[in-house]
Amino acid sequence: MAEKSAGKKQSCARKSRKATTKKKKHYDVSFYHDWCKACGICMAFCPQKIIQADKNGKPGISEMDKCVGCRFCEIHCPDFAITVSDRKRNRRQNDV
Amino acid sequence: MPIPAQALRHKYLRHNKKFPHVWCPGCGNGIVMGALLRAIYRLDIDQDDVVLASGIGCSGRMPTYLDFNTLHTTHGRALTFATGIKLAKPELNVVAIMGDGDATAIGGNHFIHAARRNLNLTAIIINNSIYGMTGGQYSPTTPFGSKSTTSVYGHIEHAFSIAELAVTAGASFVSRATVYHADLIDRLIEQAMEKRGFAVVEVISNCHVQYGRRNKLGGAVDMLKRFKEQSITVNRAAQMSPEELEGKTTIGVLIDRDLPISTEEYKKVRQKAGTLKEKV
Numbered sequence: 001m002a003e004k005s006a007g008k009k010q011s012c013a014r015k016s017r018k019a020t021t022k023k024k025k026h027y028d029v030s031f032y033h034d035w036c037k038a039c040g041i042c043m044a045f046c047p048q049k050i051i052q053a054d055k056n057g058k059p060g061i062s063e064m065d066k067c068v069g070c071r072f073c074e075i076h077c078p079d080f081a082i083t084v085s086d087r088k089r090n091r092r093q094n095d096v
Numbered sequence: 097m098p099i100p101a102q103a104l105r106h107k108y109l110r111h112n113k114k115f116p117h118v119w120c121p122g123c124g125n126g127i128v129m130g131a132l133l134r135a136i137y138r139l140d141i142d143q144d145d146v147v148l149a150s151g152i153g154c155s156g157r158m159p160t161y162l163d164f165n166t167l168h169t170t171h172g173r174a175l176t177f178a179t180g181i182k183l184a185k186p187e188l189n190v191v192a193i194m195g196d197g198d199a200t201a202i203g204g205n206h207f208i209h210a211a212r213r214n215l216n217l218t219a220i221i222i223n224n225s226i227y228g229m230t231g232g233q234y235s236p237t238t239p240f241g242s243k244s245t246t247s248v249y250g251h252i253e254h255a256f257s258i259a260e261l262a263v264t265a266g267a268s269f270v271s272r273a274t275v276y277h278a279d280l281i282d283r284l285i286e287q288a289m290e291k292r293g294f295a296v297v298e299v300i301s302n303c304h305v306q307y308g309r310r311n312k313l314g315g316a317v318d319m320l321k322r323f324k325e326q327s328i329t330v331n332r333a334a335q336m337s338p339e340e341l342e343g344k345t346t347i348g349v350l351i352d353r354d355l356p357i358s359t360e361e362y363k364k365v366r367q368k369a370g371t372l373k374e375k376v
Contacts, residue, residue: 034116039121040122044317071098078127
């Protein structure tokens with residue numbers, strides 16, 4: 001009986017450890033530059049301030065892992081040029 | 097559950113139209129268009145059951161890009177055509193998209209009488225406080241003292257509030273949002289399309305090219321920031337005094353009431369007169 005309860009405790013501990021080391025969710029933001037007019041709304045209102053302008057004033061992200069997936073840029077883009085999607089695991093290891 | 101944006105564009109945007117659209121960089125019309133698409137997607141209405149009618153102006157360009165039954169009509173007459181469609185085919189979801197000049201100046205009478213009749217329509221009014229497409233003349237919603245091409249020394253007339261006009265005229269559902277609150281716009285459009293009766297969604301939008309530039313309000317980003325600072329939800333506004341509300345925009349659902357709908361009342365009349373064979 002005592003052994004059983006000890007076993008239970010252990011599994012509980014394992015579970016809680018799992019909960020604390022939960023993997024951060026990643027997102028991918030893609031910009032369709034052909035439709036973008038470089039209005040700057042996405043850069044100004046990004047809560048993480050990770051969207052930066054390139055030399056044409058069009059947006060780009062260098063630190064994609066910092067995106068929290070709020071989708072502010074997606075729904076406020078007047079030109080439908082931004083898509084935020086959940087990051088999927090690569091099917092093969094050498095996938096780009 | 098987020099909406100798949102890419103699928104939405106492939107489904108609802110017309111493929112034979114040239115994108116990017118004609119509106120200026122940062123124009124609020126594009127944000128409203130996105131909100132409308134999300135609302136229709138969430139309501140899960142078939143594309144053939146939606147009719148979009150628009151008048152003239154920047155906002156009038158919107159239905160031309162969208163793959164529904166669309167109608168690009170004469171100036172100020174979007175609601176008139178929409179009324180005709182609704183009377184002929186009451187089962188369709190009719191949405192009239194208008195600008196502020198379109199809805200309240202040229203089509204001002206149509207707007208108040210459509211609200212009074214209480215047809216089962218949805219009216220989306222994009223209010224950018226100016227006639228943008230024709231070159232920046234003042235409109236009925238241009239604020240007092242602001243500059244435009246026809247009021248270079250400051251506007252001498254007072255603006256009126258579209259949403260409050262609709263409440264007084266007798267609309268069933270009246271709401272207001274700004275383009276900064278894009279999530280709120282699509283929730284309001286969703287509610288408005290579900291509502292049985294005349295539903296108005298006023299969207300305060302930015303015209304930084306004609307209005308913002310002349311009044312030194314900055315570009316699209318600065319105007320959106322101003323909307324964020326100026327707007328107050330309906331619940332918070334109810335606790336504030338009129339002095340505190342000076343210069344603020346109330347957003348949210350202003351009124352939601354059930355009133356008899358014109359098309360149904362007309363059916364009853366036809367039944368009484370004996371000209372309608374089917375049962376109501």
